[in-house]
Every structure is written in structure tokens, then in C-alpha cells.
Amino acid sequence: MTTRWLGVMLLSMTIATVAAHGSVTKAEFGKTSDGTAIEIYTLKSDAVEARVMTYGARVVSIKTADKNGNVADVVLGYDSFAGYLADGKTYFGAIVGRYGNRIAKGEFVLDGKTYQVPKNNDGNSLHGGTVGFDKLVWKAREVAEGVEMTLVSKDGDQGYPGTLTAHVRYTLHHNALRIDYSMTTDKDTVVNLTNHSYFNLGGVGSGTILGEEMMLAADKYTPTDKGLIPTGELASVEGTPMDFRKATVIGKRINDNFEALKLAGGYDHNWVLRGANGEIKTAARVHDPVSGRVMTVTTTEPGVQFYTGNFLDGTFHGPGGVVYAKNTGLCLETQHYPDSPNHPSFPTTELKPGQTRHSMTTFTFSADK
Ligand code: GLA
Numbered sequence: 001m002t003t004r005w006l007g008v009m010l011l012s013m014t015i016a017t018v019a020a021h022g023s024v025t026k027a028e029f030g031k032t033s034d035g036t037a038i039e040i041y042t043l044k045s046d047a048v049e050a051r052v053m054t055y056g057a058r059v060v061s062i063k064t065a066d067k068n069g070n071v072a073d074v075v076l077g078y079d080s081f082a083g084y085l086a087d088g089k090t091y092f093g094a095i096v097g098r099y100g101n102r103i104a105k106g107e108f109v110l111d112g113k114t115y116q117v118p119k120n121n122d123g124n125s126l127h128g129g130t131v132g133f134d135k136l137v138w139k140a141r142e143v144a145e146g147v148e149m150t151l152v153s154k155d156g157d158q159g160y161p162g163t164l165t166a167h168v169r170y171t172l173h174h175n176a177l178r179i180d181y182s183m184t185t186d187k188d189t190v191v192n193l194t195n196h197s198y199f200n201l202g203g204v205g206s207g208t209i210l211g212e213e214m215m216l217a218a219d220k221y222t223p224t225d226k227g228l229i230p231t232g233e234l235a236s237v238e239g240t241p242m243d244f245r246k247a248t249v250i251g252k253r254i255n256d257n258f259e260a261l262k263l264a265g266g267y268d269h270n271w272v273l274r275g276a277n278g279e280i281k282t283a284a285r286v287h288d289p290v291s292g293r294v295m296t297v298t299t300t301e302p303g304v305q306f307y308t309g310n311f312l313d314g315t316f317h318g319p320g321g322v323v324y325a326k327n328t329g330l331c332l333e334t335q336h337y338p339d340s341p342n343h344p345s346f347p348t349t350e351l352k353p354g355q356t357r358h359s360m361t362t363f364t365f366s367a368d369k
Contacts, residue, residue, distance in 0.1 A: 030081025041147040047175040056134035057149035059093035067292030072203030076329040079319040091196040094134030096127040100194040101338035108341035117159040129158035146171030162187030176364040198329025201288035205322035210251025216244035218271035266310040277302035292367040299334035299361040307331040
């Protein structure tokens with residue numbers, strides 16, 4: 001056999017291996033009340049199967065193996081589209097926007113003009129308003145190893161200025177689900193997009209996340225008032241139950257007599273990530289000692305909202321009737337800080353025509369033996 005032939009054979013074997021790693025398939029998941037078809041994309045690699053749908057550009061499931069090779073879904077969701085339509089509260093798996101988390105009194109000033117967006121959370125605006133990006137139907141197109149979702153939010157949508165075009169690309173690379181965001185506008189606006197998946201590394205239905213251990217790569221967090229609006233201070237985590245610099249069991253201090261925890265009924269705060277805004281850095285590592293599953297989160301965002309599913313109250317039920325009770329999932333929403341438009345000292349969330357905001361977050365899954 002000539003060396004050339006050998007080269008060609010090796011090359012085609014490599015291509016076959018690459019092809020065997022990833023696949024993307026599409027199906028219909030349901031229809032909205034006005035008859036719009038909702039598509040669901042299944043992304044498969046050798047280690048993970050992730051499903052994302054066009055309603056809210058939501059992650060519907062992420063299946064991955066535990067230390068014994070048993071595969072389970074590690075994100076909270078519903079097995080039918082009807083479940084998502086019936087749940088206007090949890091934001092399961094969604095891309096939240098135009099502004100993820102809160103804006104005080106739904107009000108901000110931009111270029112000298114005051115804007116009012118819906119007050120849908122105790123007098124403040126949460127996750128983009130009454131009809132945020134989580135409740136809109138995105139357009140999808142297949143890309144290498146994944147799917148890209150696009151949404152055009154019109155000038156004035158929920159009171160926000162400027163036509164905002166958002167592309168959110170989900171791709172699967174071996175054991176990592178990568179989310180790439182890009183945003184442009186035709187008028188000055190504010191924008192803060194994140195993914196609101198609730199993870200339970202033991203698998204959906206395995207109980208609460210209070211026994212999981214977590215590390216957050218943050219020395220500071222943003223304390224809030226009782227409406228969970230940042231006071232503007234960046235407080236040290238040192239000596240408080242907010243200190244996750246060393247991996248700590250999530251439930252260990254959650255009921256401590258500490259104001260921030262009492263205000264939120266658990267963890268529901270923004271941590272200030274170490275490292276520069278825009279640079280890729282580790283945000284968090286979660287480990288479930290029972291299943292052995294590990295999830296590592298990296299991001300270019302300056303902050304992360306760690307939320308322990310405090311508002312889950314058993315109203316909603318998942319696959320097989322599993323009850324979504326308090327603390328049955330945790331969110332790690334990589335983001336700009338809440339209420340940034342009203343805090344000039346925070347990294348800016350303003351976006352101007354001609355600029356493109358890029359942001360990237362990865363969730364990587366493994367299991368220790
Ligand atoms: C975010 C908020 C929480 C809550 C959840 C959704 O994590 O910070 O207060 O609104 O979303 O219920």
C-alpha cells in the first residue's frame with residue numbers, strides 16, 4: 001500500500017470518527033394556541049444528549065451518565081409542550097431577556113430618556129417583563145454540532161428601545177454544551193441574556209439539590225434589598241454563607257441566620273466572578289456525591305445568579321409525575337449584574353447600533369468513579 005493511500009484511509013477514518021460523535025435531528029414538539037409549530041432539536045454526542053426547542057429557545061433535557069454509566073436527565077422540564085404552556089412561572093430551561101433578572105421599579109434612564117418596562121415582580125421588572133424572550137417562538141437553523149436560535153424583538157417590545165436581534169447558538173462538543181450569544185440593535189438599548197436551566201445532577205426526581213457540593217469562583221456578591229434589587233455594594237463573601245470559594249455542600253448553611261438568605265428564602269443572588277468581563281473563566285463546579293456527576297460552568301460573563309429553586313412549590317409536575325418541590329433544582333445563570341441600568345458602577349449592559357455583544361457559557365458534564 002502506498003503511503004498516499006494510507007494517508008487517505010487514515011483521513012477518512014478520522015472523518016468517520018468525527019461524524020460518529022455528533023448528530024442533530026429535528027422534530028415537532030407541539031403547537032402554540034395560534035397554531036405556530038414548535039420544533040425540538042436533539043443534539044447527540046458520545047457523552048451527552050441535549051434537547052432544545054424553539055419556544056423560549058429552551059433547553060428541554062440534558063441526558064448524561066452517572067459514575068455507574070446510568071443515564072438520566074439532569075435538567076428540570078416537561079415531557080410535553082403543554083407542560084411549558086401551563087407554567088408561566090419557573091422559566092425552565094429558557095433564554096431569559098431582553099433583561100435577565102431584575103430592573104428596579106421597571107424603570108431606567110438611557111440617553112436622558114426614562115423607559116418603563118413591566119413591573120411583574122413585586123413592583124420590579126423580572127426576566128424581561130410579562131412576555132419575555134422565554135415565552136416567544138424563536139427561529140431555528142441547524143449548524144455544525146447544534147442549532148442556532150434567532151429572535152428579533154421589535155423596537156418598543158415590553159417597553160425596551162431598539163429592534164434587538166439575538167442569536168443563541170447551542171452546540172455539543174463531547175461532554176460540553178456550549179451556548180454562544182450574539183446581540184445587535186438599531187437604537188441604544190440595554191440587554192442581558194442568560195439561560196435559566198434548573199440542574200439536578202442526581203437526575204430529575206432524585207430529590208433536592210441540597211446535598212450537592214458547589215464551588216463558585218467568586219470573592220464577592222451583590223447584596224440586595226428585600227425585593228432582590230442590588231444595593232450597589234460588592235460585598236466580600238468572607239466569613240458568610242455566601243462563601244463557596246471552597247466546594248461546600250449547598251444545604252449546609254442555607255438556613256443560617258443571614259439576611260441575604262432570609263430575604264430570598266435560600267440562595268438567589270448574583271456573585272461577582274473573578275477575572276475580567278469578556279474573558280473565559282471558570283464560574284462554578286457542582287458535584288453530586290451520590291451519582292458522582294460533576295458539572296463545570298465556564299463563561300465570559302462578569303456574574304452568575306446562583307438560585308436554589310426557592311419558588312418551586314410543588315405546583316408543577318415533571319415526567320412521570322415527579323413533583324417540582326422547593327430546592328429540587330439549581331440555576332447558575334451567567335449574566336451581567338441585576339439592575340445594571342440603574343448602577344453606573346456595574347459592567348454596562350448598554351448596547352449601541354454598530355456594536356455586537358458576544359457572550360459564551362459552557363456546561364460540561366462528567367462523573368467521578
Ligand atoms: C431568578 C430570580 C429568581 C426567580 C427565578 C425564577 O433566579 O433571581 O428570583 O425569579 O429566576 O423563578
